[in-house]
Amino acid sequence: MHWLLFFAVVLKAVLFSTGGMGPLPSLHNDFIAYGWATEKEFTEALAIGQLTPGPSGLWVVSLCYLVAGLPGALLSCIALMLPPQLILLVQYGYSRIAGHEATQGVLDGVVLVIVSFSVLVLAEMLKSNGLEISLLVITAVSAVLAISRRVSANYILAVAALAGFIAN
Structure with a gap:
């Protein structure tokens, strides 16, 4: 597994979605195209995401764990946290130059x-x-x-x- 590509694919899906099930089409398309996941793994990850408490986007972590084990789950956690951090950084920068x-x-x-x-x-x-x-x-x-x-x-x-x- 090429970890940088894996991370980029997950980050792209998360960054260009609205949360929850938003990354599903992009992840499905890319993970299937790269041969990283099967339909069964998607089904299992979505089921786990629906059964567990917390944000509905955490199914991505389950999917990445099923596909790439602990390193995949950790990379997906980072990818899930980066967009909100980026928004905070942009907001901080904007507040300094808004005037x-x-x-x-x-x-x-x-x-x-x-x-x-x-x-x-x-x-x-x-x-x-x-x-x-x-x-x-x-x-x-x-x-x-x-x-x-x-x-x-x-x-x-x-x-x-x-x-x-x-x-x-």
Whole structure:
């Protein structure tokens, strides 16, 4: 077993998920592809994770123990703890620079990049699903409301999803 690769795979799955069962698709895909785990080991790890008290993401430790023994379990524990530590480190750094004028400019730039990626994904979705006037109207209204910053993004998403559901 290549331990650095193992750690990187687990860290990637944990870092790009929302906790709980979030890492499951990524871990399943990678562990099966590398031949590290079987379907039975996934089933056992998920069962252990559901039976044991504590955070629901601890099934990852069980899986890594079944796959790679104690070293795998220890590496998975480190991988599970790194993202929250990274958030604390970023928050600490941000609190030190939040008052600087350039900070808001950088954050505005990051938001612009995220919005640009979202627009590209939306354009690809519209292109692949065909253009419908109702979806274009929902998109335009949502964009105007988001740009105005007068309506919470959560409300915009909820109403847009409902409108899209009703329109289709």
